[in-house]
Amino acid sequence: xxxxxxxxxxxxxxxxxxxxxxxxPAAFGTTVGSGLGAGTGAGTRRRIPVAxxxxxxxxxxxxxxxxxxxxxxxxxxxxxxxxxTVALLIxxxxxxxxxxxxxxIVRSEGARAVLVVGTIxxxxxxxxxxxxxxxxxxxxxxxxxxxxxxxLAAHRGDGDLPADLLGRLISxxxxxxxxxxGRPGAPSLGLAPREVxxxxxxxxxxxxxxxxxxxxxxxxxxxxxxxxxxxxxxLRNRAHAVAYALREGYI
Numbered sequence: 331x332x333x334x335x336x337x338x339x340x341x342x343x344x345x346x347x348x349x350x351x352x353x354x355p356a357a358f359g360t361t362v363g364s365g366l367g368a369g370t371g372a373g374t375r376r377r378i379p380v381a382x383x384x385x386x387x388x389x390x391x392x393x394x395x396x397x398x399x400x401x402x403x404x405x406x407x408x409x410x411x412x413x414x415t416v417a418l419l420i421x422x423x424x425x426x427x428x429x430x431x432x433x434x435i436v437r438s439e440g441a442r443a444v445l446v447v448g449t450i451x452x453x454x455x456x457x458x459x460x461x462x463x464x465x466x467x468x469x470x471x472x473x474x475x476x477x478x479x480x481x482l483a484a485h486r487g488d489g490d491l492p493a494d495l496l497g498r499l500i501s502x503x504x505x506x507x508x509x510x511x512g513r514p515g516a517p518s519l520g521l522a523p524r525e526v527x528x529x530x531x532x533x534x535x536x537x538x539x540x541x542x543x544x545x546x547x548x549x550x551x552x553x554x555x556x557x558x559x560x561x562x563x564x565l566r567n568r569a570h571a572v573a574y575a576l577r578e579g580y581i
Contacts, residue, residue, distance in 0.1 A: 377404040378485045381411045381441070383431070384420040393420060393446070396474040403481055411441035416481045420469070422448040429457055436462035436566060442484040446472050455498055459573055462566030464489035489569035499573070521559065521580055528555045530581045533572045 380403045384390035397405050397418075411417035417435045421428045424447060435443050444465040445458060458466065464487070465480040471492065483490035491499065521529070524545070531541045542549045556568065565571045575581050 378402060378481060379404050379406050379415045380418055380481055381406045381408065381415050382418045382420070383411075383435075385422070389420050393418060393472070393477065396472070396477055397481075400474060400478050402478050411435050411439045411443075413440035415441045416484050417441045417443045418446060418477065418481065419443060420446045422469070424450055424454045424458070429454075429461060432458065432461040432463055442487070444477070444480045444484045446477070450495070452498060455495065456573075459499070459570060460566075462570065464491075464567050464569045466491050466495055468492055487567045489567070521575065525555055525559045526575070526580050528552060529559070529572060529575050532556075532568055533576070533581055 380397060382390050382393045382397070382405065384393065394405050397403050403416075406415065417439075419428075419431060419435065432443055432445065435441050443461075443463045444467065445463050446467045446469055448469045450458070450466070465484040467476055467480050467490075480490050527545055528541060531544055536544065538549050538552050541547070542552045545552070547555075556571070559565070560567070560571055563571070563574065565574055572581070
């Protein structure tokens, strides 16, 4: 796992509470400064189809050359995504057109998405997560290893963020959390108690089997709970579900 720079933006003032700070890294399968703990390619039995989309041919060919020949992935010639495919979207900066492409890839085409981006503003970060993107890579860090790592995370439905972006997300969720807590009559997610129980353990980094054991549920029940709440609330993955519940003050 390549190291990522620590962010100067993450501080005590930007974090709602210690529980919030711990929950988001766990939901993204990572800790600040370390990224995903799992190595790339370990236990991968089939190659993951990847569709690369870029604003210019040079950027696309650069990403394709990084991924070509890696045993974990299969680069598709067509740029359109499809269910079961991971779309690798390369952008210098984000604008409404880029966000629309992300929404189309995830919501209409049914693919997982990895965003490779040069810069991203504070106001755009939650928009990207709510589009269903759980894996983001800085263009300056887009080595073959880093790209494959992000593709594997996206394929599993996990999250993978650079450490500095993770710090920004913690700060943003903390701000929104405090703002929602101060609004009387703020709308409720309507989560059932067992949904909150499951999400809290997801935020602590437990996998499906560990959650089932902890709550005395079957693994099928845990999966059904997660599927039910993500479908009902139009959430894209576990990380999105935890960020949403944190923002609304459930965990």
